[in-house]
Amino acid sequence: MTALVLDGKRCAKDTEIRLEAQVTELKERTGRTPILATILVGADPASATYVKMKGNACRRVGMDSMAIELSETTTTEQLLAKINELNDNPDVHGILLQHPVPAQIDERVCFDAIAAHKDVDGVTCLGFGRMAMQEPAYGAATPAGIMRLLEANDIALEGKHVVVVGRSPILGKPMAMMMLNANATVTICHSRTQNLPEFVKQADVIVGAVGKPEFIKADWIKDGAVVVDAGYHPGGVGDIELAPLVDRVAAYTPVPGGVGPMTINTLILQTVVSGLKQLAE
Ligand SMILES: NC(=O)C1=CN([C@@H]2O[C@H](COP(=O)(O)OP(=O)(O)OC[C@H]3O[C@@H](n4cnc5c(N)ncnc54)[C@H](OP(=O)(O)O)[C@@H]3O)[C@@H](O)[C@H]2O)C=CC1
């Protein structure tokens, strides 16, 4: 069996062409362009790279970004003050607070300070709850990007058994809720799950969001499954042992070039939508 490659890089590129046209039209009509504010706290090099990639993606579609860098010793109060300033700034249409923040900061409180209409990365409790209830909301960027990639490739989810390994606030948990809303039967596994391989063996669609390189073994995954690997580690490996799977699964996301580009693309897409809404008012 030749597996379908779920090419996130390609899907993101195609979407960017459409977004660029929308941004150009908006600029011509209003003389203004959507702006994404990115906040990086501390100097973790990997986080800095991701934030830079997000700014670059803004530029590729003709949008602006505002890069805010705060020191490693920033307090919750200082970060909240910055977020509130961005909430009140009418030139800013989306806010991204890069996770993780240094340990002294209450990340949840800071995420939840982001105004709902600027929460284009889908990190607030309000956004999560609205998404879960199928009310209008910006989805968490990584799981929403995965849903878009599956949709673009006509992967059916209704009635399928989706096993999500991981339950983090911006990845595993919203992923499970989006799959449920797509009428899948959902199992969520985590660090306390007993007999993880037994659950993974039942998956029609397996989503790896564990944060450990090649933690999910190829021989746990059944023939013909759809494999979605959200993990990303140095050396270009994900959370799933992928190499032995490529000729016996139905479809898989490559690492790199699968989920990663869709995360950034979804953030950009949601910023354009937010900009269109706010600038049309
Ligand atoms: N490509 C992209 O755009 C993005 C990629 N990522 C990648 O996705 C991965 C996950 O990220 P994130 O969700 O933020 O990570 P977290 O560390 O926040 O969450 C990891 C999850 O995996 C679970 N877990 C840990 N160990 C085990 C185990 N032994 N068995 C079963 N479950 C386990 C944890 O369970 P518990 O809750 O019980 O602790 C937790 O729910 C990482 O590789 C990260 O780099 C993340 C964001 C975006």
Ligand SMILES: Nc1nc(=O)c2c([nH]1)NC[C@@H]1CN(c3ccc(C(=O)N[C@@H](CCC(=O)O)C(=O)O)cc3)C=[N+]21
């Ligand atoms: N608030 C918040 N939102 C996030 O969405 C968020 C975050 N914090 N913190 C960190 C993680 C990580 N993340 C990635 C985004 C893109 C790639 C990506 O595009 N990767 C490329 C490869 C990049 C490379 O070559 O290094 C790929 O998979 O093809 C990876 C990882 C978003 N995250």
